[in-house]
Amino acid sequence: MMASSPMLRPRIAKGKNKKGEYDYNSPKKSNHRGGNNNNNSNNNNSNNSRNHQRNGNSNNHHRSKSNGNGSVSDHSLDSSSAAPPALSMRKKNSKRPWFSSSSSFSKTNNNSNGRSYHNANTNAATTRTSPSGVQYRSATSTARALEELKRKKLEAQEKRRAVFILGALFVVAVGVHFAGGSWTALLGIGGAGAGGGSDASGLRGSRDKVYGDTKDLGYGGERSGAASGGGASGSSGSNAAAADEYEYKIPPPVEKEYDAEHEFLLPLKHFADVSDTNRPSDTSYFFHVPRAGGATVKAVIGKCLKLVQSSEVGVRDGHGSDPQLSVLDVFESKYVNVDTTTIPGIQRAVDLGLAESALADVVVSSYLHESAALFDLKHQGRAFIVLRDPIERATSMYWHRIKEVGDLDTSVTIEDYAQGNGIENNWMCRFLTNRMTGELTKDDLEQAKTILKEKFLVGFLDDLEESMYRVMKYNGWEFSEDETEQMQEEDCIRDLASEEGGSNKGDYEYEIPKRGSQAHALISWQTQFDAKLVTYAKDLFISQTKEWGTKERKKMLKKEKKKKAGGR
Numbered sequence: 001m002m003a004s005s006p007m008l009r010p011r012i013a014k015g016k017n018k019k020g021e022y023d024y025n026s027p028k029k030s031n032h033r034g035g036n037n038n039n040n041s042n043n044n045n046s047n048n049s050r051n052h053q054r055n056g057n058s059n060n061h062h063r064s065k066s067n068g069n070g071s072v073s074d075h076s077l078d079s080s081s082a083a084p085p086a087l088s089m090r091k092k093n094s095k096r097p098w099f100s101s102s103s104s105f106s107k108t109n110n111n112s113n114g115r116s117y118h119n120a121n122t123n124a125a126t127t128r129t130s131p132s133g134v135q136y137r138s139a140t141s142t143a144r145a146l147e148e149l150k151r152k153k154l155e156a157q158e159k160r161r162a163v164f165i166l167g168a169l170f171v172v173a174v175g176v177h178f179a180g181g182s183w184t185a186l187l188g189i190g191g192a193g194a195g196g197g198s199d200a201s202g203l204r205g206s207r208d209k210v211y212g213d214t215k216d217l218g219y220g221g222e223r224s225g226a227a228s229g230g231g232a233s234g235s236s237g238s239n240a241a242a243a244d245e246y247e248y249k250i251p252p253p254v255e256k257e258y259d260a261e262h263e264f265l266l267p268l269k270h271f272a273d274v275s276d277t278n279r280p281s282d283t284s285y286f287f288h289v290p291r292a293g294g295a296t297v298k299a300v301i302g303k304c305l306k307l308v309q310s311s312e313v314g315v316r317d318g319h320g321s322d323p324q325l326s327v328l329d330v331f332e333s334k335y336v337n338v339d340t341t342t343i344p345g346i347q348r349a350v351d352l353g354l355a356e357s358a359l360a361d362v363v364v365s366s367y368l369h370e371s372a373a374l375f376d377l378k379h380q381g382r383a384f385i386v387l388r389d390p391i392e393r394a395t396s397m398y399w400h401r402i403k404e405v406g407d408l409d410t411s412v413t414i415e416d417y418a419q420g421n422g423i424e425n426n427w428m429c430r431f432l433t434n435r436m437t438g439e440l441t442k443d444d445l446e447q448a449k450t451i452l453k454e455k456f457l458v459g460f461l462d463d464l465e466e467s468m469y470r471v472m473k474y475n476g477w478e479f480s481e482d483e484t485e486q487m488q489e490e491d492c493i494r495d496l497a498s499e500e501g502g503s504n505k506g507d508y509e510y511e512i513p514k515r516g517s518q519a520h521a522l523i524s525w526q527t528q529f530d531a532k533l534v535t536y537a538k539d540l541f542i543s544q545t546k547e548w549g550t551k552e553r554k555k556m557l558k559k560e561k562k563k564k565a566g567g568r
Contacts, residue, residue: 253279253377264433264447268368270375271455272382274474274544283355284362284475285371285381288341289428291396292388293461296496298364300468302333304492305477307361310336310354315345325352325359340365346374355379361477369434384457384471386464387428387537390527391520392512394423399510414513418522426529445529449536457548458541465497470548 253276256269272282286301288294301307308327314335319328322337336359338352339345346365350373354360363381365371375381388396398417401408408422417423426440432448452458457474459467472478479486513519524531545557 253380255377262450265451265454267434268372268451268455270372270377270380272380273454274457276380278382278474278476279380281358281378282380282382283358283360283375284471285383286362286364287368287383287385287456288364288366289385289387289393290366291393291400293386293464294364296461296464297386297468299496300493301362302331302335304489304496305472306334307477308334308336308359309362309364310338310340310349310360311364312339312341312345315339320345320348325354325357327359336360340371340374341367343367343370346370350374355381366431368431382457382475383455384459384474385452386459386461386467387534388461390428390530390534391523394418394523394527395510395512397424398422399508403508414519415522418519418526420526423523423526425526428533429529440529445532448529448533452533452537453540458537458544460538460541463541465494466550466553468493468497469550470544473548 256265256273258265258269271285272278286294286297288297298309298311301309313330313333314328314337316330319326319337320339326337328335328337336354338349338354340349340354340363346367349363354363355374355376356379358379363371363374368383371381395414398408398414401422402410402412408417412421429440429444429448430436432451433444435444457470459470461467479489513523542557545553549557
């Protein structure tokens with residue numbers, strides 16, 4: 001009987017040698033520390049896992065403690081498909097970012113108060129485990145995390161941008177609201193009319209289409225008559241009554257009082273100051289300086305703007321004896337049937353109640369102090385003037401009398417004329433101050449300057465287009481609402497204001513005396529106060545730009561100031 005041979009055991013690889021071959025004699029332990037593949041197996045001495053070979057079969061049995069009653073469960077592993085166990089590449093206490101930081105175990109108590117250990121890691125979508133048990137995050141999960149961070153950052157930026165845009169739009173809306181003159185509507189403080197129930201929308205405002213500004217006129221209700229020209233005849237009484245029934249949205253005008261130093265302004269008290277609010281009951285007054293563009297200004301008023309004037313034209317064809325006021329169509333323009341260019345004609349206009357009738361948009365006259373009788377406290381005049389260089393004006397007057405009027409003999413030279421043979425002596429200062437005789441003094445000049453500053457919007461013949469736009473704004477006149485008609489009106493003003501199309505330009509040519517000539521010296525002596533007044537008026541014209549100038553002129557003035565400031 002053959003002796004029983006000892007049980008053969010398969011050689012178990014303990015690791016790899018330096019050549020990379022499996023070493024069956026190495027004492028190296030085969031206990032593996034894998035991330036989420038840890039199984040806590042135990043025997044009688046320790047909790048480390050063991051592999052046993054039983055009865056020469058090829059089945060490896062894994063023994064693990066599953067409960068607390070001492071039962072042992074064997075889990076068979078097919079060694080035919082199992083690869084030799086690989087050694088863990090993770091060294092002790094090694095820290096690498098792609099390794100799992102800790103093993104994930106969870107403890108559960110079963111009915112027999114035993115312990116079982118199982119894998120608690122559920123991040124199968126974001127982790128991957130190597131054959132050796134090393135766990136690391138996949139590249140796709142990292143990319144998704146970065147994309148999520150980027151998306152949140154973009155959302156935060158978009159929110160901040162949206163908040164900034166909304167804030168900017170709010171600021172712009174408030175600025176436009178205030179620029180439109182809606183302070184009272186914004187603050188909820190309506191106009192304080194007589195009935196106490198009117199609001200800010202009841203204020204009559206005229207929007208100037210050239211300048212884009214709004215100026216409250218202060219009354220509720222439109223002014224009747226005048227510009228339309230319809231139904232003007234025989235309506236003096238009704239128009240006067242309508243003017244008296246205006247409800248003041250601002251305090252009514254009061255009589256002006258002057259101290260002893262400014263008593264010379266008392267005769268002109270019913271001419272509104274330049275700083276006064278334009279009221280519908282006011283009437284524009286053109287103080288016509290002879291040979292200073294008066295005919296051109298009247299053509300602009302009548303032909304271009306279609307406004308009603310009172311001048312010498314209205315009394316033609318016997319209308320100077322009409323018993324009542326009416327509006328006439330003459331040469332494509334409208335005129336009231338009174339002549340305010342003469343003193344008798346002014347008195348007739350006063351008797352017929354020209355200002356109260358509100359038929360005339362513009363009163364034209366060269367008699368300032370006599371015209372003051374046309375107006376009263378409730379129907380004031382708003383005066384404007386167009387000036388010209390005194391040397392040029394005197395020369396034009398000389399040739400006008402020679403060529404057109406004919407009251408000056410052709411044998412009279414301009415030097416003779418300047419020596420006192422028909423020349424006007426400081427016409428503007430005398431007619432402004434009403435000093436028609438005697439020698440003028442510096443006090444008269446200062447009074448003329450004050451009257452010009454307080455009572456007149458100033459314009460110049462050599463800057464007539466700008467001047468007429470200022471006159472429109474000063475009086476609240478507007479272009480037509482129809483775009484085609486508005487373009488025609490603008491072209492009409494531009495053509496008349498140009499040197500070639502000006503109504504004052506005669507069919508004859510003449511030369512202005514040159515500086516240093518005898519004629520220039522004589523005329524300068526006769527107009528010395530007017531020359532100083534015109535120099536003052538130029539500064540006044542610049543100062544009035546802020547209030548009445550066009551946008552283009554305001555920009556030009558700012559550039560000039562910056563240029564002067566930079567040159568210092």
